[in-house]
Amino acid sequence: MxxxxxxxxxxxxxxxxxxxxxxxxxxxxxxxxxxxxxxxxxxxxxxxxxxxxxxxxxxxxxxxxxxxxxxxxxxxxxxxxxxxxxxxxxxxxxxxxxxxxxxxxxxxxxxxxxxxxxxxxxxxxxxxxxxxxxxxxxxxxxxxxxxxxxxxxxxxxxxxxxxxxxxxxxxxxxxxxxxxxxxxxxxxxxxxxxxxxxxxxxxxxxxxxxxxxxxxxxxxxxxxxxxxxxxxxxxxxxxxxxxxxxxxxxxxxxxxxLGLRTLHPDIIACPTCGRCEINLMPLYEEVEKWAKKVKANLKLAVMGCVVNGPGEAKEADLGIAGGKGVGIIFKEGKIIKKVSEEALLKEFFEEIERFLRDHPERLNP
Ligand code: SF4
Known part of the structure; x- marks a missing residue:
């Protein structure tokens, strides 16, 4: 919007x-x-x-x-x-x-x-x-x-x-x-x-x-x-x-x-609830820490479950959602990968890097 x-x-x-x-x-x-x-x-x-x-x-x-x-x-x-x-x-x-x-x-x-x-x-x-x-x-x-x-x-x-x-x-x-x-x-x-x-x-x-x-x-x-x-x-x-x-x-x-200036990626993150099946807070913190260092016009999502995750974060370029012992990576609202919870963050960052390589226009000077 x-x-x-x-x-x-x-x-x-x-x-x-x-x-x-x-x-x-x-x-x-x-x-x-x-x-x-x-x-x-x-x-x-x-x-x-x-x-x-x-x-x-x-x-x-x-x-x-x-x-x-x-x-x-x-x-x-x-x-x-x-x-x-x-x-x-x-x-x-x-x-x-x-x-x-x-x-x-x-x-x-x-x-x-x-x-x-x-x-x-x-x-x-x-x-x-x-x-x-x-x-x-x-x-x-x-x-x-x-x-x-x-x-x-x-x-x-x-x-x-x-x-x-x-x-x-x-x-x-x-x-x-x-x-x-x-x-x-x-x-x-x-x-x-x-x-x-x-x-x-x-x-x-x-x-x-x-x-x-x-x-x-x-x-x-x-x-x-x-x-x-x-x-x-x-x-x-x-x-x-x-x-x-x-x-x-x-x-x-x-x-x-306010749509006036973008420097760092925007992060959509769910507040977690009883459906959350992974340890989301540390994941979110790592993504936020990373985003503060990156100058790119990018929307990321960090969601607790796959039931609502990708759907709720449709506007995100890339996102992760928790499953039972696994993590889902989604791109532009569609699931592209299922990986173990342990490998989730590493794989997610690799996908973001790939996305930025394919979309250099998203990098902010
Ligand atoms: S995305 Fe899933 S875990 Fe997060 S608030 Fe929504 S329903 Fe709960």
Missing amino acids: MFPKIRRRKTNVVYVGSVGIGGDFPIRVQSMTNTDTRDIEATLRQIYTLSEAGCEIVRVALPDEKAVVSLKEIVKNSPIPIIGDLHFNTALGEKAIEAGVAGLRINPGTFKNKKRLDRLILMCKERGVCIRVGVNAGSLEGEILKKYKKPSAEAMVESALRWVNYITEKFSYDNLKVSLKSSHWWETVRAYEEFSKKSPFPLHIGVTEAGGLIPGTIKNTMAVTYLLLKGIGDTIRISLTADPKEEVYVAYEILKN
């Missing part, structure tokens, strides 16, 4: 290094390292893992001078563009630009010295560094908080518009994207919706401080799906208190289910 085509809102095109965002570019997937930026090896290792999972742009925290010193080496060896994450200290931002970052996330509410902030913006302009105006409900500037009494979607929109206008008007610089984040998903959605009516700048969407893998995925999915269905969102980060590569997988799952 085809998902109805989503019409994306037309936004300005901006670049983070060589990665285009907005316009007709695909919705980009981002994440953030959680290693100590001063540890070059650990940070680069995590960046490579994220990139292999499909992360296209990565943000690193710049808490102090030492972190910025490591940055040069990290930028030089990273397979994807690096964004430096900055709060309070513009001097660190200047050094991060010297180190070669492709983008800076600045939270204008956290900068008190306007002159220094101006110098930083000017430096971004001179070097073509993309600025993310990253407004956060928890750190709005004093004046705005005074006006709205407390953080709200309206307050975030006013803050973001104020900074976007400031940078575009005073510096004639428009390599900008915007985020308006709150830990409450509905407030986040309202802020993005309002902002998108007033500005053509690309939006980096997601719910901040959303929590662990399950609660964080749910909050983010609610907000991100709502926005994407309305055509809003040019780049996403699913913020999770979990291994950052999970953020990338969740982002692609959302994009895939």
